[in-house]
Amino acid sequence: MILVGSDHGGLELKDAIKRLLVERGAAVEDCGTDNGNSVDYPDFGIKVARKVSAGEAEKGILFCGTGIGMSIVANKFPNVRAALATDPFMARMAKEHNNANILVLGGRVLDEATAREMVCAWLDAAYEGGRHQGRLDKIAALERELMK
Numbered sequence: 365m366i367l368v369g370s371d372h373g374g375l376e377l378k379d380a381i382k383r384l385l386v387e388r389g390a391a392v393e394d395c396g397t398d399n400g401n402s403v404d405y406p407d408f409g410i411k412v413a414r415k416v417s418a419g420e421a422e423k424g425i426l427f428c429g430t431g432i433g434m435s436i437v438a439n440k441f442p443n444v445r446a447a448l449a450t451d452p453f454m455a456r457m458a459k460e461h462n463n464a465n466i467l468v469l470g471g472r473v474l475d476e477a478t479a480r481e482m483v484c485a486w487l488d489a490a491y492e493g494g495r496h497q498g499r500l501d502k503i504a505a506l507e508r509e510l511m512k
């Protein structure tokens with residue numbers, strides 16, 4: 365299951381990427397927004413990140429105007445590794461090195477073709493583990509410490 369969520373600034377790109385995900389045969393759940401009215405990105409980022417954090421969904425893709433706001437809110441959640449990417453290389457590295465479980469894209473930054481390429485790069489990449497796992501373990505330990 366791939367969750368998607370956006371504010372008004374990311375809505376158009378979210379709809380385009382939903383079409384891609386359906387083309388790829390993925391199960392998709394849209395957590396909104398569903399129209400162009402101005403909304404607050406945390407409301408939709410929280411819906412996606414909460415479920416990924418709780419293990420109710422394996423991954424999500426968030427969209428806002430720049431991707432910055434959605435990154436900030438999603439990374440408040442334990443177990444969430446949300447990666448704001450701006451090109452296919454970053455999207456691939458987000459999985460290979462960071463095991464990002466949320467990809468964040470800026471609807472006012474990316475054209476549809478680039479975003480499609482990025483989503484495919486992220487979905488098709490494999491986490492490399494190895495030396496990267498020790499780094500992710502340090503982040504997880506920090507999360508536990510900060511939650512005390």
Ligand code: RB5
Binds near residue numbers: 371374405429430431
């Ligand atoms: C909304 O205008 C805009 O601020 C939002 O989409 C996003 O870019 C925030 O980071």
